[in-house]
Amino acid sequence: MATIQPPEKEPTCYSTTVKHSNWREAINKEFDALLANGTWTLVPKPPYVNLIDCKWVYKIKRKANGGIEQFKACLVAKGFHQHEGVDFGETFSLVVKPTTIRMVLSLAVSHGWHLRQIDIQNAFLHGVLQEDVYMTQPPRFIHPQLTHHVCKLQKSLYGLRQAPQAWFSRLTDQLQALGFIGSQDNFVVKDMGELSFFLGIEAICSDHVGGLQYLSFTRPGLAFVVHKVSKYMQNPIEPHWVAVKRILRYLKNTISHALLIQPITDLKLHTFSDADWASDRDDRRSIGAYCVYLGNNLISWGRKQQQTVACSSIEAEYKALANAATEILC
Structure with a gap:
């Protein structure tokens, strides 16, 4: 494990009550995961290649109740330096459709299924790149004997244009090979227990019905007013602010309302x-x-x-x- 120094500039999410050791541990953990995954190999810089820069991004992941779950450091490639047709080809963004979630929950409640959450750790890092992509060595982790070498990426990295596509292809191939059986030792999966907080949605279950609470995601009555005030986001005037405040007051007084999903x-x-x-x-x-x-x-x-x-x-x-x-x- 390499030794690093605290960030010269504290990240925006950094709290004055948090010691630098939290971030050092987070960065070392992420760097070890990158090496264990075989994300890159150090090679001499080829001539006339587009060299992509990278940086560390810091984030505090919080639980549903607002408490600190972990300090997360992520190495992100500056994908805006990539050239289409050279560093990447096809791109694809993995976006879950809200309707799908509500339908699955409805079927689960109706059939009495038990829902559990899993988290595939460092998901994008499992995608295999088809293109030749070269990146600078990560800040604070420059190899002392190979200071002029660069990273030839073997696996995808957060920030790359093709990262979602690479991960989706890898996951799809693996699921098909397994016959849609849960992955076995191919990815590091974290069992997060019974479904409670998913993509910002709080799921509250009882013996008979389940409830969801997440603003416009589960509040159909907000569709009209949110659409209306959103039209004036570029140049709002006083009546628009009054309308927004009214929406907030409505939410405050109806915080217990939820979308009911029943058998x-x-x-x-x-x-x-x-x-x-x-x-x-x-x-x-x-x-x-x-x-x-x-x-x-x-x-x-x-x-x-x-x-x-x-x-x-x-x-x-x-x-x-x-x-x-x-x-x-x-």
Whole structure:
């Protein structure tokens, strides 16, 4: 394990009550993980290559109750230095769809399944790179005998444009090879116990029903007002601030409200759509909305201002119906 000094500049999340040893331990732990994973090999710098820089990023990971879970240091490649077609080709961003989470929770409650959380440690570091990517040696970890060498990346690194794609490909291949059985010693997986706090969503379970609490993610009533005030984010005036404060007061007084997910026997999808023709007084565009139920459980909803001015209420309704159909199919 290499020895490092405290950061010259304290990270923005750094607390005056935290000793430097917390960050030293976090950085050493991350660097050891990079070496154990075979993330790079040190090679002489080839001529005429695009050399990517890197930096350490610090973050305090917190529990659902706000307490400190761990001090996390992450080596991040400066991917904005990459050149398309040279350092990376296809890119892909892993984004979970909220509807999928709500549907899985609805099925789990209905069938009495037990849900558990797992965390694949250093997930992006498992992706295998197909391109030749060269990076400077990490700050504070310059090899004393190979000071002019560079890192030829073998595995993906946070910050690289192709990192999500590389990890997704590796995970997909592994799951298919296993026949969709849980990974066995291929990734370091942390069992996080019963589902309680996932992607910023608090899941509260009882013997009969489960509840979620996460603002617009689980509060359909916020879809309209959030959309409305978001239109004026670039140049808000006093009425807009008044509206935002009203939203905050509403949330404060309805903090116990939640999206109820209850056991169901009817697993059919039921969809409703509607449109408010030319309702926006600023540009006379129509507002379309939809909601999708799995049985009696609301799993998806949306509200969107239509991109063109509808010439009739029928046209506005048709566009809203098309958006609802798209949500069901996709």
